[in-house]
Amino acid sequence: MHTTSQVGINEPILTVSELNSQVQQYLKEEFPRVVVEGEVTGLRAPSATGHWYFQLKDDRSVLPCVMFKWATARLKFTPTNGMLVHVRARLTLYEPQGRFQAVIEFMEPQGEGALRLAFEQLKARLREQGWFDEHRKKPLPKFPNNIAIISAQSGAATRDVFVNIWRRYPCVDLRLVPTSVQGATAKFEITTAIQHANQMEPTPDFAILTRGGGSLEDLAPFNSEEVAKAIFESEIPIVSAIGHDVDYTIADFVADFRAATPSTAAEQVTPDSNQLQSIFTQHINKFHQIYIFQESRKFERLKTLGRLLPNPKKILGTKEQQIDYLKDRITTNVTHTLFGDRTEFGTLLHRLLQVSPTNNLNFADTMTNNVMHELRASITKVIEKRQSQVEHNLDLLERVSPQSKLRVQSNSILASIEGARMSIQSRLTKANTVFSYIRNDLHRASPTTQISASTSRLFDLTRRLQNSMSQLVKQSTIYFTTQSEKLNTVSPLSTLQRGFAVLSKPNQSKYGAIVRSIDDVRAGETIHTRIVDGVVVSTVSKIEEE
Structure with missing residues (x-):
């Protein structure tokens, strides 16, 4: 309960909080919404909470303002100090400090307009991010097979694009991706249409984003960051053909190719089939003339070669005669060689028969018998001689009888006998050596060895002769075939x-x-x-x- 005071005329005494609360309630009731024009001043960088604090002023007063984060997020431009704006606001009192302020719900630049300012600011920001750079723009194919048209279902621009492309380049496949091109939801539909065009099968060579002319507000979807981002991220090239020649949108700057009008886009992105037909005809005629000229030169050269080259049949006949001659020579050489080998074989056989082992063995036996006979005769003669000497010496001993002479004579006789034995043994050893030499010579002269060696040599000569004949015939055949192919290559008949x-x-x-x-x-x-x-x-x- 509050008591009265003499300070006022029976007014109740209010606390500061109560007064601020009543003023706040009064402002809500009397000023629910107001539209105020003023110049922005004192605008600072957004606070940590994302709110903007500034003042609106005119030539006499200043109005403190706050714009909360949820309201700033919906702005299409960024206000700056000194900008004249219209704001829609609620008047409130910040009770803790008793400060009068306006809570801004919407702001629009005065004069140029929010759309134009938003356009310029978005254009500057995207340019800084490199979205307009020429090096990132994708080239268009000269002869497209599939083209996607992103436009309104029944718009005049859509009809112009279809008619002009089919008139100029009727072989191309055109597919419409319908979308709204105006209104609050148009930018989202256009973004979805661009994404859909990238997912089409078969993949279009490029897409044409088009609509007719209109005001800046009508073209607002094409000035949105959402559409610009969809064009920037598109994997297929995007051609923008929006409005008239004087109309420029953000989509025009981001697109890979910009055409002034829809009709111009149809002419610039497709070749003229009539012009292509004319060029093709010119090339065909040129190629035909070149072909005729080349064939004429080849024919003249062929005739010249025909005069220079001899008749292939004559050459083939000559080669056949040469082959027959070579065959005859080979046959003669083989016959002579075989005859010579047979003659040599007969000679060797005769020589082998002359040194027949039977004759040689008989001769060796005769020589051995003769040697043995001579040895026996010699031994008998020596023994008889020694016996005669012994008998003579015994007679002398009997007559003389001295004991010492007997021993001397005995020793002499024994020595003579031992010498004879050694001589006979030596002659027998020499006879055996001679007999061994004769046996070895007979073995080396064995007809079996001679015949085996001669047979091997004969087989080797026969094999070498056959190989030489086969190689010569093969080389002659290859030479004949090669010459025939060469002659056939330059033959007029082959032409x-x-x-x-x-x-x-x-x-x-x-x-x-x-x-x-x-x-x-x-x-x-x-x-x-x-x-x-x-x-x-x-x-x-x-x-x-x-």
Whole structure:
């Protein structure tokens, strides 16, 4: 309860909080919403909470203002000090400090307008981020196969794009991605349409984003950051064709290619089929002329080579004769070689028969018997001689009888006998050595060894002769085949087999006069066309000059 005081005329005494509360309630009731015009001043960087604090002033007063974070997030521009703006606000009293202020719910620049200012600020920010850089723009194919059209379902711009593209380049496949191009939800629909175009199968070569002209407010979706981001992130090239020539949107700057109008876009992104047909015809004619010229040169060269080269049949006949001659020579050489080998074999056989082991063994036995007979005779003769000496010496001993002479004579006799034995043993050893030499010589001269060596040599000579004959025949065959292929390559008959023909006019010669130019013939004349399997006789009905 409050008591009265003499300070006022029976007014109740209020506390500061109560007064501020009543004033706050009064402002809510009397000033629920107000629109105020003023110049922004004292604007600082957003606080930690994201709120903006500033004042609006005119030439006489200042109004403290606060704009909470939820309201600043909806602004399409950034206010600056000195900017003249219109604001929609609630008047309140900040009770803790008793400070009168306006809580701003919406702000719009005065004069240029919020859309224009938002456009310029977004344009500057995206340029700083590099979204407008030329190096990131994707090139357009010269001859597209599939094009996506992102536009309104039944707009005039859509119809112009379809009609002009089909008129110029009817072979292209056009697919419409319908979307709203105006209104509050248009920017979201356009973003979705661009994303859908990137996911289409088959993937379009590029997409044309188009609509007709309109006011800055009508073109607002194309000035939104959402649409700009969708164009920037698109994997396929985006062509912008929005409004008229004087209309520039953020989408135009971000797009990979900008056309002034929808009709201009159709002309700039597709080739003219009539012009392509004309260029193609020119190239065909040029290629035809080159082909005719080249074929004419080849034909002249072929004729020159035909005159320079001899007749292939004659060359083949000569080569066949050479091969027959070589075969005859090979046969003769083989026959002579075999005959020589047989002769040599007969000689060796005769020589082997002459040194037959039977004859040699008989000869060796005879020589051995003779040696043994001589040895026996010699031994017998020596023994008889020694016996005679012994007998003689015994007679002498018997007559003389001295004991000492007997011992001397005995020793002498024994020595003589031992010497004879050693001599006989030595002669027997020499005879055995000679016999061993004779046996070794007979073994080396054995006919089995001689025959085996001669047979091996004969087989080796026969094998070498056969290999030489096979190699010579193979080389001759390869040489003949190679020469035949070379001759066939440059043969006029081979040229005719590849589809060429030779034109001639009949005369007294076998093949007639060759037609090299249209000046060589006249209408009504008879010409012969020689092809690979015959001659076609025809009459010239008309001559056309290329």
